[in-house]
Amino acid sequence: MTHHASPTAAAAHADMANCIRFLAADAVQAAKSGHPGMPMGMADVATVLFTRVMNYDAADPTWANRDRFVLSAGHGSMLLYSLAYLTGMPGMEIDDLKNFRQLGSKTAGHPEYGHAPGIEMTTGPLGQGIATSVGMALGERMAAARYGADLVDHYTYVIAGDGCLMEGISQEAISLAGHLKLSKLIVLWDDNEISIDGSTDLATSEDQLARFAASGWDTTRVDGHDPDAIAAAIAAAQTSDKPSLIACKTIIGWGAPNKQGSHSTHGAPLGDDEIAAMRDTLNWSHGPFALPEDALTAWRAAGARGAKARADWQARLQAAPADIRDAMTAALSGDLPAGWDDGLKAHIATLIEDKPKLATRVASQKALDALVPSVPTMIGGSADLTGSNNTKAAGMTPVKPGDYAGNYIHYGVREHGMAAAMNGLALHGEFIPYGGTFLVFADYNRPSIRLAALMGVRVIHVMTHDSIGLGEDGPTHQPVEHLASLRAMPNVLVFRPADAVETAECWALALMNNGGPSVLALSRQGLPTLRAAASADMPSAKGAYVLAEAEGGARKVTLLATGSEVEIAVKAREMLQAEDIPTAVVSMPCWELFSAQDQSYRDAVLGPDTVRIGIEAAGDMGWQRWLGDNGAFIGMEGFGASAPAPALYAHFGITAEAAVAAAKAKL
């Protein structure tokens, strides 16, 4: 079935590919769990990629201009670990492979970004890899537009399975990639016609090539076990002016004589007997984790193929004009430039002086106006809600098909694809992406936010229309559980600023959060500026702070609120103070930052011996932590409704009067 340039080359290829197959089969067997079928089926494709096609240097897996490789079908993690070991990436030893799926090992069940070399991103949740790779490929073009083709010129390769292509996010991704003509994105589809339930024709009869073509992709189909055909297809794809899909017809679990071609190879060890039979079939005389010396030598040579290219690139970088070199180096560092917040500080001072009434989404745009000129790596965008999310700062220009110099991305009505592309832009290295949608649609892109949190990647989600305060659009558009559901996610900073000053501060904090995603929950409706006085630091940095202390005696009541409800707390405080009840207002723009403060600060803010009333136009999940046994909560008990915002606040009893009554009932 295969046609090689020469018998010798064919034998060498087969041996090298079989290294992957046996490492995968043996590691899964040792772990007593895992997915051997995919690495075995795609071993030929991966071998071609890593020995004949890709421009990389195993000695430096983070070289900025390397070709990217994303294993979207992340369950085939042993493919990636095998490649890292075989090519000689530092820090991946044979013992790591033996330790597959064990506690603390680099070789987790699915590839975890940062755990081992060669892992461009965490994959496993299907469709995320292909969608994130769109962001990487876009990042490559955008970086090339900024720093020149001498310094940025690489491909992004993806291996995706049937599952990745069945996920809806794949459509958002390929549609965006086709539209933007990301011609250096090449997807290799493991077209093995097998899914977990059995043959793919149980559930799909789609013409994938036609689908990709409809989205502006070049497509072709090859025998995924014919190295020369694979190489030729990739070579053709490299010269296309469109992104390319190469359907690789493969046999899942290729090499396992009795099980190949069956879904039984997908997600379980092959068993000792089948592996023994595989050794017989493939004439493999080496024991588990032992490899033929010739093949390993050839693999290591392949891994070093790109050493000269990397050295040449390094020389070009050194020889580049200083402004280009410095700008690229600074962007890749991830550090914010000197003086990045000067404009923002001046903006905050003006806000405190002028005390405008602004929706925080509008305040967000003003903060962006102050930040974007100073932080040129910020890349804006929205899922077709630019005017509503207020995400386009003054002077931003759109990224267009074939023209990547802009800094604003019209993602289309593709919240999920946007969030994944943002992850890819951030992972590519040069950019700080932010993107907008309505908070309620956090449900649409949650899986990609979670991956950003897991990877520790800096992306900023601007989520406006953050409560019933959006009014007439009604319950489908009114988040009530979304703050809780995002706060529940580890390693996410959820900001809900109360006014324009806090909004500016939260933007600064989100930019400084270089270890994970941030979410800015912003109001549609206008809110007064509540911050009375300038301060040397940013009170929002501690997550919660006393906005107005009690007067006329020891504090008896603490009103805790976030976002648009801080205004209500301020009114309630006035009413309680008028009744000689010393009351403080605590604004809590970020629970996660507040949780990280020490106990004494938290106690000083919360007032443990006071009656604590929480006010938030959302469900109460999580609030008990701040309110304690003698606290009460003013918020939503179910879904919202369609009506003007003031009517809704009254209808649902989220009022200063209700807060006052609750406080007095608890005193």
Added chain:
Amino acid sequence: MTHHASPTAAAAHADMANCIRFLAADAVQAAKSGHPGMPMGMADVATVLFTRVMNYDAADPTWANRDRFVLSAGHGSMLLYSLAYLTGMPGMEIDDLKNFRQLGSKTAGHPEYGHAPGIEMTTGPLGQGIATSVGMALGERMAAARYGADLVDHYTYVIAGDGCLMEGISQEAISLAGHLKLSKLIVLWDDNEISIDGSTDLATSEDQLARFAASGWDTTRVDGHDPDAIAAAIAAAQTSDKPSLIACKTIIGWGAPNKQGSHSTHGAPLGDDEIAAMRDTLNWSHGPFALPEDALTAWRAAGARGAKARADWQARLQAAPADIRDAMTAALSGDLPAGWDDGLKAHIATLIEDKPKLATRVASQKALDALVPSVPTMIGGSADLTGSNNTKAAGMTPVKPGDYAGNYIHYGVREHGMAAAMNGLALHGEFIPYGGTFLVFADYNRPSIRLAALMGVRVIHVMTHDSIGLGEDGPTHQPVEHLASLRAMPNVLVFRPADAVETAECWALALMNNGGPSVLALSRQGLPTLRAAASADMPSAKGAYVLAEAEGGARKVTLLATGSEVEIAVKAREMLQAEDIPTAVVSMPCWELFSAQDQSYRDAVLGPDTVRIGIEAAGDMGWQRWLGDNGAFIGMEGFGASAPAPALYAHFGITAEAAVAAAKAKL
């Protein structure tokens, strides 16, 4: 541009379509918010549908064999409300239109299921309508396979916009519909080339017709302002053996002389001046909410066109064989059949006797084996994880393209499409759908679960692999925040049973929950049967109960746990009792049901004066409510890891020893 059968017919059509346009423009203007552009652009298409095509009787908008109409582009709600009023559906009066988007009105900003006649489902979040309609169209075929074409034989029509088609869920939906050959599903795409940010070519350049064709759809394109062309295209689609997409080239806001064709008509009132200009342009001499008598009369006649068809159908139902008639009537009632839980009760008795060690996902399959034969309206399925979710009960047979007699759906790797299709199956009326995926992938289908909650639709999500207890697949597959994020959603029952007995009870409770979705969070790993004694009622029905009471004195410690951690609580109790500390174990399979109990029951269970320790292999969000100020929580503080499950429980300190130490520290 348009070509009519006769000038008279053309004028009549124009008047009728303009009724929609003016009602939409005037209602949005009166509300000072809303979306006039879509109803105005699609008024011609809708008029053709409701006056010439659809088989319905406005007098009975819930007639079981009516053609379904889904407004996937839900922001165009005034289209739907106008149609309900114009056709004469009971309970939709002109005052309701005048009251658009006001508190308590039937005419919410987006169509809300149950608020007004003619609303087949709640829409607004884009893509949900088209995906849910797949379930309706599938439900039609499945009901026809059961009750015969005499009783079930209708079309499902959908109006979808560019946004719906850009959402990834649309791909999952059309791929599934094409695969299953749902030939009576007809989608009318409002192809107006306008999105919120501006022209659609800002973000997409997809060939939608080619995309649908790739998924097995018939496609065509018509002038969306030419009634005869629209009617002809629909007539052709009706006879296709595939689902059909009709791209209707329209002008958004058609009729507004200065604004039509612009995104400015999409989501804001046109303004008094533009509406006045529109009256001039269209020679419309009627004031706001006033309609020409001829046109209204014609509309009412159109709405009554189906009266005879409905009467004939009613007669056929009466004349049908008793078993068919009774089965269909019973299915449509939504009631569970007499004796539906006899088998389950016997199964529970056997479990208590045998005390097997079973993963709750396996216990779920056994519960299904006991239920499905008694509840023939249950429709199973999985998003390609059948063997892992254990969702296929004994004897279930797959639904296949062209053969809809089965009761198990291979949804493919399409979690979101599955959840939406389940909503559609439930909304169609005859079925109780359940579907499986991993709990972590609740993030993928969350928007559809939310819609089920908002609509109050009975669907059951089987979500297995519910914690770090799944082991080696690692953090991408280990939910830690998903229980909290689902518990935060209003009107969802989240069940996490501790053993096989609770699993069976929770299945019964989920089936009995006819007012919203239920989620069953189930373990991958084996769990002992903890329920010691049979009981007349189902202890799980109260949401939480004392599984083991303290001994040797007044209770000092209450250990509260769910699911797989109840076993840990039982061990901790033994250790505490051995130290003469009277300790109770409370199992909490469903927080929502427990919250609905009266205070005295809750206090009796929780033991307000005891030290309360919560144990759950998840984050602590929400637990403070049950634990109080002197409580402590044993669980996860961040993401999981890849390792065998026992190693993970030890690593993360979710152990009986930790619970004992926490209790003693608090005593």
